[in-house]
Amino acid sequence: MSFESLGLSAPVLQAVAEKGYTTPTLIQEKAIPICLMGRDVLGCAQTGTGKTASFVLPMIDILSEGRSKSRMPRSLILEPTRELAAQVAENFEIYGKYHKLNMALLIGGVSFPDQERALERGADVLIATPGRLLDHFERGGILLNDVKILVIDEADRMLDMGFIPDVERIVATLPPLRQTLFFSATMPPEIKRLADRFLSNPKEVTVAPPASASKNIVQGLSVVPEEDKREALRNLIKDQNIKNAIVFCNRKKDVAILQGSLKKHGFNAGALHGDMSQPARMETLEKFKQGEIQILVASDVAARGLDIAAMSHVFNFDVPFSPEDYVHRIGRTGRAGNTGHSFTLASPEEGGLVEAIEKLIGTTIPRVEVPGMQTVEFEPSDGRRRGRGRGRGGSSSGRGSSRGKSGDSSRSSRAPRPEREPRPEMDARPEAEARPPREARPERDARPPREPRPERSQRESRPEREQRPERESRPPRDRRPERSDRPRHDRRDRDDTPAPMGLGDHVPAFLARPTR
Ligand code: AMP
Numbered sequence: 001m002s003f004e005s006l007g008l009s010a011p012v013l014q015a016v017a018e019k020g021y022t023t024p025t026l027i028q029e030k031a032i033p034i035c036l037m038g039r040d041v042l043g044c045a046q047t048g049t050g051k052t053a054s055f056v057l058p059m060i061d062i063l064s065e066g067r068s069k070s071r072m073p074r075s076l077i078l079e080p081t082r083e084l085a086a087q088v089a090e091n092f093e094i095y096g097k098y099h100k101l102n103m104a105l106l107i108g109g110v111s112f113p114d115q116e117r118a119l120e121r122g123a124d125v126l127i128a129t130p131g132r133l134l135d136h137f138e139r140g141g142i143l144l145n146d147v148k149i150l151v152i153d154e155a156d157r158m159l160d161m162g163f164i165p166d167v168e169r170i171v172a173t174l175p176p177l178r179q180t181l182f183f184s185a186t187m188p189p190e191i192k193r194l195a196d197r198f199l200s201n202p203k204e205v206t207v208a209p210p211a212s213a214s215k216n217i218v219q220g221l222s223v224v225p226e227e228d229k230r231e232a233l234r235n236l237i238k239d240q241n242i243k244n245a246i247v248f249c250n251r252k253k254d255v256a257i258l259q260g261s262l263k264k265h266g267f268n269a270g271a272l273h274g275d276m277s278q279p280a281r282m283e284t285l286e287k288f289k290q291g292e293i294q295i296l297v298a299s300d301v302a303a304r305g306l307d308i309a310a311m312s313h314v315f316n317f318d319v320p321f322s323p324e325d326y327v328h329r330i331g332r333t334g335r336a337g338n339t340g341h342s343f344t345l346a347s348p349e350e351g352g353l354v355e356a357i358e359k360l361i362g363t364t365i366p367r368v369e370v371p372g373m374q375t376v377e378f379e380p381s382d383g384r385r386r387g388r389g390r391g392r393g394g395s396s397s398g399r400g401s402s403r404g405k406s407g408d409s410s411r412s413s414r415a416p417r418p419e420r421e422p423r424p425e426m427d428a429r430p431e432a433e434a435r436p437p438r439e440a441r442p443e444r445d446a447r448p449p450r451e452p453r454p455e456r457s458q459r460e461s462r463p464e465r466e467q468r469p470e471r472e473s474r475p476p477r478d479r480r481p482e483r484s485d486r487p488r489h490d491r492r493d494r495d496d497t498p499a500p501m502g503l504g505d506h507v508p509a510f511l512a513r514p515t516r
Helices: 010-019 026-036 051-063 082-095 112-121 130-138 155-160 164-172 189-198 226-239 252-264 278-290 323-330 348-361 430-434 456-460
Strands: 041-044 075-078 103-106 125-128 149-152 179-184 203-206 217-223 245-248 269-272 295-298 313-316 340-346 367-369 412-414
Touching (some): 010 051, 010 082, 026 041, 026 051, 041 051, 051 075, 051 082, 051 149, 051 179, 075 130, 075 164, 082 103, 103 130, 112 130, 130 164, 155 189, 226 313, 226 340, 252 295, 313 323, 323 348, 340 348
Parallel strands (some): 041 179, 041 203, 075 125, 075 149, 103 125, 245 295, 245 313
16 A cells, blocks of 8 residues: 555655655554544554554644644644653654644643743644643643644553543543544553543554564563673673663663663663653753664663664663563564564563563563573572573682583573674664754744733742653553562662661660560
């Protein structure tokens, strides 16, 4: 099927052709004609499937008729993270280059006045994270009763991040007569219920079995003692032919520690997590996209949707709590026909989490050995740890020197080494990724405000809402293994000392007095 057969306008087709896309992806093929008909869409699709263009392209054509009023956007796209919102904005710029659509991007960590100006100008397309949108709404800076198209993207991620109450509040302020496009990578019952409430007679579009891992990703998993993970990661990085890689951690503070450790060992590493300021996040991401940073240590804020050209490797320094997050994390590589590699470092007590992932993806992740490292097995339910493979065998110098010696290979093989030849840049995304977010660009179609604004003092007296920090990666609602109950083997570099129990070291004098 060709793009021409989907019913898109000539200027949109030209922009698509200039981007270099010749054939629509499956989600584009299925969703675009339905969107153009004005029908609601319930899309079950992951990032990496071409999902963004499947709603951006028809929206450009639908919105090309008509003009927006000041502070009354004509369409609204809700995204769970700032990075995803910025990425959707980039898509509008690329595909909407032959249209005069005004866009406003409302994300946290960026100054309000710029965003207010973009709203005043009148936004045909408003792309926002829920918290910052509500901030503007509560300040009286925006009216949502002119929204004709609503897109809720990554609904299951919204659920994981606790944004659903905000989304419900926002949707309650929209006109009931509208077109709604609802996308989610998975359809757990909570999401299905939400879709049933928000959508009206939707056409369902599913392009891949929920949460299946791409066939283009060569996966590997190694069980190593928690305290050896950093060394294992370094060995893996040295052993692989890495172009660029993301290393995922479950905890924000581990991100910073691991980045520091990698830098100390001479690696070109950056960090990305939700506690960083938005400008710092954007800057780091830009450097990573441009190749100035080779290894990005990140929390799950980077797990979904980030579209980095031809990313060669993903490492899971921790097994994610949620099996779906595993699919999203490794989905950062192996995109657009490229082959990618993912390695997961599991500690012996993370067997339950790995089992849940393997159940979800319907296959066993191949066990691989990390060069020069001892591999162990998952703890059996009785809590005993069994060593196996080519351990250090009591020799403290055994790590490096044991490289290449054969061990118990009954279940595992050496981490597969990719070819050393330079890899072709199949997924080159040239200028688009280097661009700043849209609201930083010069105004295209400035128009005088048509409606009186509320008093500035009134607007500015409100506290900024979207200061909420990114939530730590957390186990899903009902699949959470009883992790916190289990004793964790100490990770040497962790700084979360256990909370004192009882009286701790301090015993009051009256208790220490001998009794008669
Ligand atoms: P998404 O799922 O929207 O994050 O898109 C994943 C990647 O596929 C992005 O790099 C897009 O630019 C790219 N892409 C989108 N549509 C097409 C297409 N029709 N042909 C080739 N690549 C595409």
